[in-house]
Amino acid sequence: MLLTTSAEENYLKAIFKISEKDPGPVLTNALATAMGTSAASATDMLKRLSEKQLVAYEKYRGVTLTPEGNRLATSLIRKHRLWEVFLVEKLGFAWDEVHDFAEQLEHVQGDNLTDRLDEYLNHPRFDPHGDPIPDAQGRWIRRPQVRLTTLSPGQKGIVTGVDDHTSPFLQYLDELGIALGVAIELLDRTAYDQSSKVRISGKEYTLSEKASQNLFLRLE
Amino acid sequence: MLLTTSAEENYLKAIFKISEKDPGPVLTNALATAMGTSAASATDMLKRLSEKQLVAYEKYRGVTLTPEGNRLATSLIRKHRLWEVFLVEKLGFAWDEVHDFAEQLEHVQGDNLTDRLDEYLNHPRFDPHGDPIPDAQGRWIRRPQVRLTTLSPGQKGIVTGVDDHTSPFLQYLDELGIALGVAIELLDRTAYDQSSKVRISGKEYTLSEKASQNLFLRLE
């Protein structure tokens, strides 16, 4: 059994997420930025992770996860998302309140905890933000994710997820009545700034470009 | 808001527990032993905790918790025990499996988590080992705790708690059918080694002195 610290685990997750969006080796600077730290610190950490065989690291060439590193990162994401489901479904937190808790809970170690939690929650396949939850074997379902910005006027979609988990954004969505499962119809798009005119349960709203960009939909 | 590390929190808990059993200042050596570390390390930590005003520490004279330190220690015990209830009641773990998880979960920080968990669990007053759970104000009910070793032959009691949370001991109790709420009648005590002959739901057993010492009962 391999021992990892929370700090190491957070770096692994960051590497995983960056290479998910942007395949290929992750550069030190991108990692440092994602971790909110300096390139020097990232380099230090990459050396440690490399010694533990969790990443393949080549000086100046960036880093990729080894199979073991990938397994660990996937498990962390599984834990994070399961805990988020628990916090929302069982403890009654709002979707904008759970990230920081899950960030800590995902590092709790020990046999079987994750699988029991998964069982208890009835094997949810998506977390409260619509992100897919890997199963015990590390496999997950790809979420239907058409961005609102790609719709043509007149098209309708059901919200399946959000790409920004920050409290202000999620609360802004709450105010508009936007939640997972809600139907949105694109009425029109402002030409000069790409903001969207939409209809949500009968009412019309204007969504900023950023908000439009951060909404994932399944087309109806 | 005061920031504390897990290591600091564990020391605070240890100080709390030692002075619970043995009132008065906690000596460095006792603390080091409880923490499984050296007296030198304990001294180092006491300086840090003292700077943070969590303990009143006088060189060579031992240490006591400040009101703030006491509040924090009590809150940690509350969190630990609530998580244990969750793990046993909701996730279906056995009472000997939950300690290590709770040891990690108790350090999760953030507003409201503990109180929501408490609410969700229906404000339990005792954890799976029979230990009282402090409420949000830090108050708790004292558990009826007569030790089996203090009973006279012929007396009966209901198990209300155990004073040893280790897996081997709890599994030993499982084998004998001893759990919270089970009735035990003391039949006889061996003179030379204080082990106890008992009756549990009709059957007779002999409990070692150590086991007898670690069982708390409410007299019938």
Added chain:
DNA sequence: AAATATTTTTAGACTTGTCTAAAAATAAAT
């Protein structure tokens, strides 16, 4: 009260993880 034993503290070193500043390597621009 002096000698001995125990406890506690200090001193110095190590690890993990962080930082800033400087050096080295790579990439981009002329």
Added chain:
DNA sequence: ATTTATTTTTAGACAAGTCTAAAAATATTT
């Protein structure tokens, strides 16, 4: 192809927490 700009690494320092060994304080024994 050389200069310039950017990225990355190294070097050295710091903090938290640990350790062992030695020094200092307290307690116990004679």
